[in-house]
Amino acid sequence: MLSTSHLVAGTVFMMATMSFPPSIPPIRVAIVGAGAISEFQHVPGLQLDPRAELVAVCDVDPQRADLLLSKWGARWMTTDFHEVCHSSDVDALIIATPNDTHAPITIAAVQQGKHVLCEKPLGRTAAEVRSMVQAAHRAGVVHMTGFTYRFAPAMRYLRHLLTTGALGQPRHFRSQRFLDLPETSWGWRQVRDRAGAGNLFDMTIHRIDLALDLLGPLTEVCGDVRQFARRTLREDGSPCPASEVDDWSAIIGHFESGAVGVWEGTTLAKGHHHGGFGHEWAEINGSEASAVYRLHQPNQLWRGSPTRDLTPEEVPAEFLTPAGSPRDPKEGVPAVVFRYDVVWEFISAILEPRSAVPDFCDGLAAQLVADAVLQSHRDRRWVTIPTETRP
Template identity: 50%
Template sequence: MHKPLILKALAAGSHVLCEKPLGMNFQETKEILEAAQKTKLRHMTAFTYRFVPAMNYIRYLVHNGALGDIRHARFQRLQDWGEGAIGWRQYYEQAGSGELGDMGIHRIDLAEDLLGPIASLCAHTKQWAARDLTKSGEPCPPQDVEDWVAWIAQFENGTTGVFEMGKLTKGFGPRGGHDQAELNGTKASAVYQLHNPHQILFSNRGESYQIRPVPAEFLKSTDSPREPNEGDPLIRFRYDQAWEFMSAILEDRECTPSFYHGMRAQAVADAILEAAASRKWIDVKA
């Protein structure tokens, strides 16, 4: 449903910040990006986790070579949503995919932001729960999307990535449980954990992981007026996403992440669904 709303907003002369996933499939996201590019309006995809302080710091470390060349990396989002119905998220017609478009799409974006484009991948999906009862116990149509998705990705830069996302992972609580990215380089390794947003784990060769606090300059976006130690750190970093959108409008520059990044993540997501269905390695087409 994002596309018709975006087109209406652009036609009305509005800058647009759209939630993820940007569209139902790659073709739709391409059309959305092209429509935005025909205007002078600003466009942004809400890949919110780019703004977590620990991710700001890991991005700096990776892009400045502190880890060396990244040989392999893993991205995991594991939660337990229970087996009942979860609304529009469980229907292909409304969501385009299940766990992939809900949680996987963020981790595709994080991975490409850190490591560059994914060139090819293989994948597998699983649907375990029928989800044919609402919270109040009323029957509803069963889900037709995946509860779990995993893929192995080959990045253009030579890194291999291993990804796993699941909505039925017992052991993880209602606040999200496990959201982690680990990068293993030729010089050092580093770990981002959403649930410890003001620290990372870091290890040079021959050491075990040590906790490293996120330095002050990475605790918020540059120039953001947000006070990093005020409020719940698991929620407050989201302010910086809105700050980026407003700043890009005022400074007359592209937003990061823009609709381009929404389209790019969807190209990878489409390849994941194709790989899972065909049981083959698929080149990402974008």
């Protein structure tokens, strides 16, 4: 039995009392990339999961790795990802580094038989992502893509309503992700060679994944991207090379099912704050009813029909957390804490064992669409999405 509390993302987070058979050794995890998302999401997720143990921290910045080693309670640190890939002390990696490093680190890890949860976008191009899918498949390890928003309770519930027919035949998918971010440097995120693309790969790719998961494959898209902010100054006012990537992206898409989708994402939507979570709206209009998910209130879903205006309803308890999770849904900030369920899914898939959801194939499917959006923008035309069979 275990009952404890953790200091997580600045708040005291109480972990529910639960049992975990002591005979099963924990999955030993190394974090590669001790940056923002590791601190905000992955480490709290690991701290909540008695089936996992954070054993190592790897970051090219030794000071960062050292600092977080003691803060996170890991056993050892390194600046060389090959060391964690070759360590017999590590079962699984969480890769949360800049986008250009995802493929080399993932491939080195899976070749050593390590399970991998890799952040989105999996790579900078579909070709790069395909090499990761193939390597993971050959190695027979568990592979997972960090598409966090699938885990929002309202999104889980929306998926349930859709698959049980409560919305009727889905006709329209709509996604808006508007942030009001400072117009200063994005660091590696504004270097095309490192990031691949800007808002499209950073934000909109999550929403491409949501749509593919809910409505199935897309056949063609017409997309556009644009850069408005040059970002030639860092936060401290010092000059830096101008941004090479988009800060606005938009897509119209046709699904195989006959449904249509519309996406828009920007980091320059002044005033869209919602307590730091920004504006996120994902909606499905079906032949019988409509349903809306909003990130800043992820434990509610808005539902409407010809006889009822769109009205918020509480997400039923069974959709608030994944089955078996020790996370208490009443604890913490709702728009933060569902993100910890990503690690729960990764560890569950390793232990059961089964494929993780979403896996690298889902990462590739989203990347194929994102690549097609860039091609559509370049060629100023609709682009067919290549069909890709799962290995």
